[in-house]
Amino acid sequence: xxxxxxxxxxxxxxxxxxxxxxxxxxxxxxxxxxxxxxxxxxxxxxxxxxxxxxxxxxxxxxxxxxxxxxxxxxxxxxxxxxxxxxxxxxxxxxxxxxxxxxxxxxxxxxxxxxxxxxxxxxxxxxxxxxxxxxxxxxxxxxxxxxxxxxxxxx
Numbered sequence: 001x002x003x004x005x006x007x008x009x010x011x012x013x014x015x016x017x018x019x020x021x022x023x024x025x026x027x028x029x030x031x032x033x034x035x036x037x038x039x040x041x042x043x044x045x046x047x048x049x050x051x052x053x054x055x056x057x058x059x060x061x062x063x064x065x066x067x068x069x070x071x072x073x074x075x076x077x078x079x080x081x082x083x084x085x086x087x088x089x090x091x092x093x094x095x096x097x098x099x100x101x102x103x104x105x106x107x108x109x110x111x112x113x114x115x116x117x118x119x120x121x122x123x124x125x126x127x128x129x130x131x132x133x134x135x136x137x138x139x140x141x142x143x144x145x146x147x148x149x150x151x152x153x154x
Contacts, residue, residue: 002093009126011054029126029150034061049097059097074099110142124149
């Protein structure tokens with residue numbers, strides 16, 4: 001399966017974290033990333049995003065239906081995501097729009113093969129990591145296919 005971890009674009013500062021909206025710069029970032037993704041995504045895809053406004057706004061730029069799921073909220077635990085991933089169809093393309101630190105933690109988990117809470121990768125706003133993930137006897141193998149940020153897409 002293909003798994004794309006897409007961090008939400010730049011959002012405004014706001015005390016109410018879940019209500020933060022994309023800035024003008026964030027809208028441009030999301031648009032650039034989504035344009036590239038739309039050109040390269042296979043037809044069989046599922047898009048998930050968190051309950052946060054900025055995550056949903058980012059996902060909307062794909063111009064495809066998406067599912068809002070609290071599992072992808074800012075405070076989620078990456079091991080819960082590992083369980084969710086194992087439950088997905090093996091031939092699907094999964095796009096998860098979410099937040100740091102869990103995106104960086106999940107990138108590290110996929111590449112290391114084990115959960116190490118102190119390890120995570122830096123993921124820029126509106127950047128995405130595209131993995132090819134295979135499962136063998138409940139264990140995964142992941143390889144990076146693409147890593148891009150909006151600054152590389154201009």
